Amino acid sequence: MLRRLFTAAAAALLLAAPALACPGLDHEHGLAPRSSRYATQPSGGTSLLRRLTWGDVNVVSTTDIHGWYQGHLKATQPEPNYSGDWGDFASFVSHLRALAKKKGVDLLVVDSGDLHDGAGLSDGFPPNQVDGHVSNQFHAMIKYDLLSVGNHELYKYNVALDTYRNFVPTQHGRYISSNVNISIADPQTGKNASHIFGKQYVKFRTERGRRVTSLGVLYNFKGQDGGITIQDPKDMVKEAWLAEAIKEEPDFFLLAGHMPVSRDEWPYVIDAIRAVHPRTPILVFGGHTHIRDCTTYDAHSAGLEAGRYLETIGWLSANLSSSKSASGGNLSFSRTYIDANRRNYAFHLGLTDVHQLDTAKGKHITKAMAKVASDWNLTHVYGKAPQDYYLDRVPITSNSSLLNLLENQVLPTVISTSNPDRKGKPNFVLANSGAQRFDISAGDFTKNDQYIVSPFTDAFLYLKDVQLQYARQILPALNKQGAYSKRQSDAKLNEERQRYARGEVEHIYRAWRQSQAEGLGEAAARDLAELDARADADKPTLGYVTKDSCPGQGDDTVHTAIPYSRTPDYIASPITGNSTALADTDTVDVVMVDFIASSVVSILNKVQKERNFTTAEAVAYNTLTTQDLYPVYAEKKWA
């Protein structure tokens, strides 16, 4: 039904002559409020911006959008800096293409996967639909030159199949999955046939006639659903088809892939190409770890990773002609991480007024998204948060800590009281902090925010009647054996490898944020001192302060790093009732997210031998999931 609605009301509109009015899309009513977006558009403040450097080949890159097509809607710093939505980005790309034409250079647009999982426009769909189905249609409204598949496209077979059937065909042969297959049953024979998810590789010519050879590579992901196969990139490079694909020398190789540009397997791919073409330029567009990063693999290659959540637009430019002619000359390239907002887009286009950015197509995309958001009730307000709550900007002891709120308010209010059969029995609730993905901002907590802050759907299980003296030991043990500590025993390393293979990367993003916050002393302080003389309006606000392995400054905006505070991997709510009245041998119910049940069982069997705990004993405590936590809490406490 939504499909029809969308096609009729939105897609058709976008395909129609852009100058036409928008029948069916009411300008005044039924649209998501964008007041925060417009209210925070600054008038000036461009003195903190760094200009783009153009080359004869220029690439705009996106990755890990995770459903954030409507942009960041909150007023809390640095959110307004990422308030540009997919319509604004579409306008930016249109202008850039025109500018490139005028300059007589190439402009390519590349995406590295993970289109959904993380915001309402992808995940907040009505019943009986498929995650990402509609948001993918918005993605398709910007013409990309190259795309590659991400791990989030492959966790669930039905989502993968929908992407394969409905999104890949919209990408005119430029959706590349060199190492990913999907198997589909033949309706006649019932036998499964394996299909390459997109194209294995593509060769094409740019507008200016440059010959390009492209691959699309997913990192060695192991968390995929049945029916999906992923070949390790280091094995892929030994395939005969690859040798054939790279044999002919193009003007440059353009590689897109859901794989971090540093510390992963890109070097295997580069080496395979280098064995045949020692000096042909290679431009790599990675993703997956959600960071801003740039690196070089040798003198003629560069790799760029453009962050996450439509916060960052990557820009990589190179002068291929001059690099080649100057014998022995290295690839001459430049990279910029653009904060995704209208002011910065306008600045980079040399527009004097932000409103000159808008194109008919961009405005239509914005309106069509608002229509979907409204039809899906994404603007529905569960309650008003009294203040900001930060995931990792403040210590967990702070009353502005999201984990503190979760531990001491949300879990006790929503979960501890949710099982009438166990009423009066003391309990506590264990959760992994990784279940939380984003800050809560003061003000309206909407259905859209539900998918942003706590997107996962872990159920709550419990073990009955556990002696307090043992129950008490679970949390410390979980945090000790917990994620990604610095101790590097073999077992530990092995476990970390497995978690990475399944797609867990939040710890890498957080380590990156931490390094920026700690680096505040040096470069940023220098910037700040230099800027001290400026007017208040021109003082840096919070944002990313990127250090990578490429020359010069990467961020397009001078920022002060967002503070960072380490948080525990697991948390527990207080024991309900009067716990000081409980003896060590008194029993409590141990409630936990299903995700950690087997760890909890194994800890309990380690700390005592009186009772043999099994995962089968961990049964449902209620019918809620982690996605219901804040909506229920907000309705109760923030109404």
Ligand SMILES: *[C@@H]1O[C@H](CO)[C@@H](O)[C@H](O)[C@H]1NC(C)=O
């Ligand atoms: C960036 O965020 C700061 C803090 O919220 C705000 O003052 C500034 O106007 C924002 N810049 C843009 C371009 O949105």
Ligand SMILES: *[C@@H]1O[C@H](CO)[C@@H](O)[C@H](O)[C@H]1NC(C)=O
């Ligand atoms: C992927 O599909 C292609 C095309 O059907 C097939 O040739 C190839 O063997 C498959 N690869 C795997 C690993 O299944």
Ligand SMILES: *[C@@H]1O[C@H](CO)[C@@H](O)[C@H](O)[C@H]1NC(C)=O
């Ligand atoms: C075909 O693949 C689907 C999806 O993975 C799987 O559920 C099914 O069991 C397979 N059927 C056969 C006959 O292998």
Ligand SMILES: *[C@@H]1O[C@H](CO)[C@@H](O)[C@H](O)[C@H]1NC(C)=O
């Ligand atoms: C050229 O690249 C090589 C290898 O990356 C590097 O060692 C060298 O310093 C570079 N030369 C210049 C002039 O940047």
Ligand SMILES: *[C@@H]1O[C@H](CO)[C@@H](O)[C@H](O)[C@H]1NC(C)=O
């Ligand atoms: C490319 O060359 C032009 C002209 O010399 C120069 O202005 C520009 O900065 C160069 N771009 C890069 C990415 O090196």
Ligand SMILES: *[C@@H]1O[C@H](CO)[C@@H](O)[C@H](O)[C@H]1NC(C)=O
């Ligand atoms: C949106 O909310 C309205 C009113 O509560 C309800 O009738 C409708 O079914 C909801 N739609 C979706 C997609 O949840």
Ligand SMILES: *[C@@H]1O[C@H](CO)[C@@H](O)[C@H](O)[C@H]1NC(C)=O
């Ligand atoms: C939160 O903590 C701050 C600083 O410790 C304190 O000033 C403030 O009153 C606290 N707010 C609440 C609501 O407890």
Ligand SMILES: *[C@@H]1O[C@H](CO)[C@@H](O)[C@H](O)[C@H]1NC(C)=O
């Ligand atoms: C909790 O229990 C302790 C020990 O039995 C008792 O001293 C205390 O008064 C109780 N507190 C409350 C709030 O009931």
Ligand SMILES: *[C@@H]1O[C@H](CO)[C@@H](O)[C@H](O)[C@H]1NC(C)=O
């Ligand atoms: C505990 O129970 C499980 C499942 O019933 C069984 O496989 C295991 O052998 C038992 N362990 C002990 C130490 O009794």
Ligand SMILES: [Zn+2]
């Ligand atoms: Zn990913």
